[in-house]
Amino acid sequence: xxxVSQDPRHKITKRGQNVTFRCDPISEHxxxxxxxxxxxQGPEFLTYFQNEAxxxxxxxxxxxxxxxxxKGSFSTLEIQRTEQGDSAMYLCASxxxxxxxxxxxxxxxxxxx
Amino acid sequence: GESVGLHLPTxxxxxxxxxxxxxxxxxxxxxxxxxxxxxxxxxxxxxxxxRSNMDKRQGQRVTVLLNKTVKHLSLQIxxxxxxxxxxxxxxxxxxxxxxxxxxxxxxxxxxP
Numbered sequence: 001x002x003x004v005s006q007d008p009r010h011k012i013t014k015r016g017q018n019v020t021f022r023c024d025p026i027s028e029h030x031x032x033x034x035x036x037x038x039x040x041q042g043p044e045f046l047t048y049f050q051n052e053a054x055x056x057x058x059x060x061x062x063x064x065x066x067x068x069x070x071k072g073s074f075s076t077l078e079i080q081r082t083e084q085g086d087s088a089m090y091l092c093a094s095x096x097x098x099x100x101x102x103x104x105x106x107x108x109x110x111x112x113x
Numbered sequence: 114g115e116s117v118g119l120h121l122p123t124x125x126x127x128x129x130x131x132x133x134x135x136x137x138x139x140x141x142x143x144x145x146x147x148x149x150x151x152x153x154x155x156x157x158x159x160x161x162x163x164r165s166n167m168d169k170r171q172g173q174r175v176t177v178l179l180n181k182t183v184k185h186l187s188l189q190i191x192x193x194x195x196x197x198x199x200x201x202x203x204x205x206x207x208x209x210x211x212x213x214x215x216x217x218x219x220x221x222x223x224x225p
Contacts, residue, residue: 033212035215041217043215091156093213099145099164101162106156107156
């Protein structure tokens with residue numbers, strides 16, 4: 001399977017715990033995105049990498065959130081001290097050069113209890 | 114705020130009929146648009162795209178129309194099938210911004 005892969009698919013955590021999600025993009029894609037999606041809403045942009053450089057972060061990304069793409073390949077999104085409002089689907093997408101479609105993974109559904 | 118929106122949150126059509134899903138955008142600097150389909154519990158799936166130098170593009174059973182004058186995008190699905198039931202999102206790529214901005218989506222239901 002050469003698509004975008006996300007792990008885990010589901011995560012249930014207690015409020016206050018830290019969680020980390022992983023995204024493996026399509027191998028030749030240099031652009032990687034994280035989005036958050038809540039029920040009934042469209043995906044909201046969180047952050048964007050070009051290779052290993054994090055070029056943009058949304059104001060939605062509080063200081064409890066951090067994302068890395070250390071070698072320009074896979075990426076991790078960490079949420080520290082989770083809150084119930086963090087419950088959502090976290091989507092990763094990758095793109096090649098230019099005006100091309102973004103390919104999405106199946107997402108990680110986070111539930112904070 | 115983010116600029117992409119949709120006119121109708123839900124749409125029901127009879128199987129076999131054609132459906133039209135609409136989208137309005139407000140950023141005139143957007144130069145690339147994509148329609149995505151999202152089924153429950155899955156990530157968005159690419160359907161069709163269009164660049165701002167075009168006003169129409171056709172795929173298999175789908176057509177996207179772009180009207181830059183009124184900043185309007187539509188997705189036409191011909192001869193709808195039960196498998197077309199999903200939420201459809203339009204997304205815009207603002208020139209130079211390098212990110213896709215999504216609207217809220219339209220839920221399409223195909224009635225037998």
